[in-house]
Amino acid sequence: MSDSAPRPAAESSGTELRVRYAGIGDEAGASLATQLAAIEQLNWTSIELRTLDGVPVAAVSDDEFERVAATIAARGLAVTCLASGIGNWSRPVTADFAPDVAELDVLARRCHRLGARYIRVMSYTAGGLDEREWGRRARWRLGELAERAEQAGVTLVHENCSGWAACHAERMLELAAQHPGLALLFDIGNGVAYGYRALTVLAEIVDHVAHVHVKDARGDKAEPVYTPAGAGEAEVAQCLRLLLDHGFSGTWSIEPHIAVRPHEGLAADTAHRGAHAPHEGFVACGRALERLVVEDVLPTLPGWSAVPGGLRGAGAR
Template sequence: MGVDHPSGGNGRRPPSGLPGSDRAGHAAPGIRFAGIGDEAAADLAGQLDALRQLGWGAIELRNVDGVAVADLDDRAFAGLADRIAAAGLDVVCVDSRIANWSRPVTGRFEDDEAELRVLARRCAALGTRYVRVMSYPNAGLDEEEWGKRVLARMTLLVRQAEQHGLVLLHENCTGWAGARADRMLQLLDRAGGPALRLLFDIGNGVPYGYDARALLGDIIGHVAHVHVKDARTGPGGQVTYTLPGDGESGVRSCLRALLDHGYTGAWSIEPHTHLRPHQGHDTTDADGVAAFVRYGRHLERLVRQDIRPARTPLAGGGRHG
């Protein structure tokens, strides 16, 4: 089984969004809208309801009732997989804790290996090959030793992922390669192969202090999955998360660049308005689903009005707008 799946990693149904398609849930030909479910609600019922209201056919999984996918007991996981299938949803990615903000480079590598083994079985059941990872925050090491350990660990993880038919998606978030394109490219070169690609989160540049659009220009050919998030910096440097296109992350510019480059896959929303797990911020409740749906509708309008028109040829050869 190959590991490179440009439609977003799911093998249960053929890629949709053919040229000219305006079916609900498709941003553009070959690009699907999706969302990280626990950004809408902690419980699976709320997560599924949010995607149902949006009419989108794809979900990204991270936690259910506050429990990571890899930590669910077998019965709970079987129920989750059955309910997602019954809802007619594809799983485009599973967001793991491997090498993330909670696991410094000096921590137990066995925890990451164990999580990957569990997710290999569970991703097969869910029909996805994509697993989100990061690249280990530092813990008092000098830069050279930090990078050396990250590359050694990631090389082993990528080889294991390849054996399991998975693709690890490194996110531009916390970690050694989180905010620097040169390190991302080095990671791909030193630890990479068909089982390592990049996940580009549009909104991470604001809280981490870099220009997301500039970074995207350096890595765009390696991006296999996208998180749509937006933010702005307020008084005292406080970061506030906004509707897509209303902040300082360059959402429009990034989405246009991806579309122009021929990106195919998912544009998956991560609003961060109700849930920010790395900051212990969780106010998901009945309002979380409504906010998530509002965010998704706003993105649909933004894409329809600002992204697609200038790039959709008319029958006579002209362009909208």
């Protein structure tokens, strides 16, 4: 790893590298109870929070949030990341900036209460602006937010989803290099949905990736079909192997999109039932990730081993 491209600080302690499995809870169900039950069924110890009963985690009332935090703590689970709406597909760069600042302030406080470190953001849609002005405004906004996050003791993780830097490795690297309060979140399945090869982009940004979303897909950006890890065309095993080969230490969080896709208006309470019931599909995707790692990733990486809830390794190759 290059001296000029420092990795974000590892989530594990000491010299031992560790990867924790987690999942975005509302992909398993709307209620906190269902989300926690799915994580526990997988025998995992970490969860990522996006919505609770359909309400974004930043918009939950203080009293309800305190109940959520107490419940998670009582179950002995860790929260690895909080999703935000900052810069996402619903917020063009021409929209009012004040709600983004206010949301960050709420989520930073809630991160501290939960012991979470990361807040997921994106980099704004263009809102009709030309490329140059779009980039100028997106960079300024993310710079302001990253400085605020650093002061609050949390880290923004920029996802390769919608926005100015969504599909461009050089833009992601620019953001990460210029702002200590911002690192990169890499979603493996987004390459299929947005029309690029995930492995190619990951190879360019891997040393700045702090958090990972795991999904798989086949097809193209016109009509992606989401699948369990290893059943699609996103080269999930190769991406995970590359991360480990570069000393990644942190969380691999499943976001299956099998039954729940917020950007399409498909939520847990409206998703198909039967074979596509959110809870069952979420657990099946978690098991698929575990199998893929054991069968296709670890055999080429001596020193790494599967343990309950994640991976343990003696060091980077």
